[in-house]
Amino acid sequence: MHPRTEAGASRDAWPALALLSEPRRRAVYDFVATRDEPVSREEVSSGVPMTRPLAAFHLDKLAEAGLLDVTFSRPEHRSGPGAGRPSKRYAVSNREVDLSLPPRRYDVAGRVMARAIAESTTRRSQTAAQIAKRLARDEGREVGEQYVGSGRPSRKKTLAAVEEALASCGYEPAVTDETVQLRNCPFHSLRDAAPQLICELNESFVAGIIDGLEGARSVTAELCGRIDGNCCVVVRAE
Numbered sequence: 001m002h003p004r005t006e007a008g009a010s011r012d013a014w015p016a017l018a019l020l021s022e023p024r025r026r027a028v029y030d031f032v033a034t035r036d037e038p039v040s041r042e043e044v045s046s047g048v049p050m051t052r053p054l055a056a057f058h059l060d061k062l063a064e065a066g067l068l069d070v071t072f073s074r075p076e077h078r079s080g081p082g083a084g085r086p087s088k089r090y091a092v093s094n095r096e097v098d099l100s101l102p103p104r105r106y107d108v109a110g111r112v113m114a115r116a117i118a119e120s121t122t123r124r125s126q127t128a129a130q131i132a133k134r135l136a137r138d139e140g141r142e143v144g145e146q147y148v149g150s151g152r153p154s155r156k157k158t159l160a161a162v163e164e165a166l167a168s169c170g171y172e173p174a175v176t177d178e179t180v181q182l183r184n185c186p187f188h189s190l191r192d193a194a195p196q197l198i199c200e201l202n203e204s205f206v207a208g209i210i211d212g213l214e215g216a217r218s219v220t221a222e223l224c225g226r227i228d229g230n231c232c233v234v235v236r237a238e
Contacts, residue, residue, distance in 0.1 A: 144212020182231035
């Protein structure tokens with residue numbers, strides 16, 4: 001069983017994607033998804049395997065994001081006085097979130113392009129491509145806002161936050177010195193059909209993430225061309 005989402009999924013799917021991008025947490029989710037009945041923390045701890053406190057941590061994080069449903073029950077054949085307290089049990093919820101390997105975000109591109117085409121019929125002063133780039137930046141800004149920390153972040157913390165946000169979107173970022181290389185294009189097939197437009201949308205989307213993180217003073221996104229098949233955008237510290 002794999003989590004999926006429809007093309008018109010709401011933007012609140014981003015935090016769930018970020019949670020599932022962590023390998024151990026994804027392993028916990030996949031273990032629960034393979035079981036026909038709700039499972040306990042102990043079952044996950046021995047099935048993954050990991051310590052019980054760590055299993056509880058990951059399970060509760062997934063439950064908070066709405067990816068798991070929580071119930072309380074006693075083990076079978078135990079009831080009445082002396083049976084002990086009901087234990088917390090977890091099952092996969094009905095919420096659907098899209099994951100693919102390598103990650104793709106065609107829902108974002110489709111939403112941006114559909115809105116751009118619709119707006120271009122009323123905004124004669126702008127082309128659909130210009131509108132699409134603005135909308136892509138708005139989409140990215142909403143993602144970035146979810147990763148804003150408290151206080152004024154340092155350049156190092158800003159880069160770390162950018163890396164985390166980009167990872168949640170499927171860019172597979174890698175930080176080298178003061179540069180973030182993006183090892184995956186979430187819009188890969190679309191890039192083959194319209195390379196210039198998709199690269200510009202990528203740049204706008206990533207720049208929007210930086211805007212949302214309030215990191216534009218210390219970090220920038222720029223087009224660099226395709227590097228060894230990687231994304232055409234690179235993030236640099238100023």
